[in-house]
Structures are given as C-alpha cells and as structure tokens.
Amino acid sequence: ETGVTQTPRHLVMGMTNKKSLKCEQHLGHNAMYWYKQSAKKPLELMFVYSLEERVENNSVPSRFSPECPNSSHLFLHLHTLQPEDSALYLCASSQDAGGAAAGELFFGEGSRLTVL
Amino acid sequence: GQNIDQPTEMTATEGAIVQINCTYQTSGFNGLFWYQQHAGEAPTFLSYNVLDGLEEKGRFSSFLSRSKGYSYLLLKELQMKDSASYLCAVRSLWKTGAGSYQLTFGKGTKLSVIP
Numbered sequence: 001e002t003g004v005t006q007t008p009r010h011l012v013m014g015m016t017n018k019k020s021l022k023c024e025q026h027l028g029h030n031a032m033y034w035y036k037q038s039a040k041k042p043l044e045l046m047f048v049y050s051l052e053e054r055v056e057n058n059s060v061p062s063r064f065s066p067e068c069p070n071s072s073h074l075f076l077h078l079h080t081l082q083p084e085d086s087a088l089y090l091c092a093s094s095q096d097a098g099g100a101a102a103g104e105l106f107f108g109e110g111s112r113l114t115v116l
Numbered sequence: 117g118q119n120i121d122q123p124t125e126m127t128a129t130e131g132a133i134v135q136i137n138c139t140y141q142t143s144g145f146n147g148l149f150w151y152q153q154h155a156g157e158a159p160t161f162l163s164y165n166v167l168d169g170l171e172e173k174g175r176f177s178s179f180l181s182r183s184k185g186y187s188y189l190l191l192k193e194l195q196m197k198d199s200a201s202y203l204c205a206v207r208s209l210w211k212t213g214a215g216s217y218q219l220t221f222g223k224g225t226k227l228s229v230i231p
Contacts, residue, residue, distance in 0.1 A: 043221040102217040103207040107158035
C-alpha cells in the first residue's frame, strides 16, 4: 500500500457509542494531522503530531481523543459525540510539521462519520 | 488570525482558461498552497507560492502578490476531469504549539467544467 490510508471509510454511531478512526501513512513522514471537513465550511485543523508528540490541539472538545503510537499510525478516539460532529474526518501527513515542507500535505480518503 | 476568501462556485467551458482567485488577511504569512479535491476524494496538493510571482506546473499556474494578499490559480486547456473543488490555504509564519506551522484553508471553489 502507498500513501495515506484511513479506516473505516464510513461510520454511523449513536451518541453514547465509543469508536475509533484509524490512519496509517506509508510515506516515511514525521508529522500527522487530523482535519474535520463539514459541508460549506473550510477544512478545520484538529490535531498535529510531530514525531509522535502532539504539538497542536486546536481547541477541540475532549470527546475527541487522538493517539499516535508511532510515526506511521494515528488514531482518533470518539466518545459521546453530538449530531453536529457528523462530518468527513481527514487524516494527513507531511515530511515535517515545522520545516519548509510543512503545508504540503498528503491526505487520506477520509472517514465519513454520521452521529445519530 | 487568518481570513481567506475565494468564490464559492465557478463554471467554465472545456478547452478554456479559468482563473480562481483567493484573497487573504493574515498575521504572519509564510506561504500559500492550492489543493484540488474531487467529490468524495481526498484533497491533493497542487502548488505552493512563498515569493511573489507566477509558478507554472503544466496546465496549472499559481500567482502570488504578498503586498496585496492575493493569489490566483490559473487552469489552462480545461478538461472535464478538472471539475473539482480548489482549496486555497495559507501557512502562518509563527509556529503554533511546539514547532508546527498553522495551515488555514479557505472554503474552496467548486469548479464545474462543461462541454
């Protein structure tokens, strides 16, 4: 496999469920990101990890909990979500988070989340 | 903070040229990026400008004027497959958190190419 892969591609969950989104990158990059994409709104940065350390938490509610066990894997744990959290969640990676290549992001296909 | 504006939708004819504009206000500019996103797919990187001027890459070119807070993406010889959303994104100069840049996206311009 190449690039950035995300699973599941689609997820429907109730407000009391606990689920996780998974992202894996095969590019040898050092930085990984979670973005949220809602209809008619710009891509919103949620979390940034650089070399497995979280360096950015963009005021995201605690019901979203990221985990980065190594530089190739990133998870987003979901708990007691609200219907307004329904969106496309995109994972991305870049060579690094603070150098010249920061900004050239490689995105996964996204996980379409519906909260009932 | 950052504010990025781009038109919501545009329509152009196959074989023609289209220019998608992006204006921004930022508290520390360090580069402007363009991404393409086909419906139901991931965004893909198109171009990057950090200095004023035109960057050409095949049928696509991107222009930047830092003094005007303005960029455009120029698509030549339009093809039906160019129908997609085009996202303008600004990277901020000052690192947030512990060493990352902040990349802020516009809402995107949905381009429809018609025969």
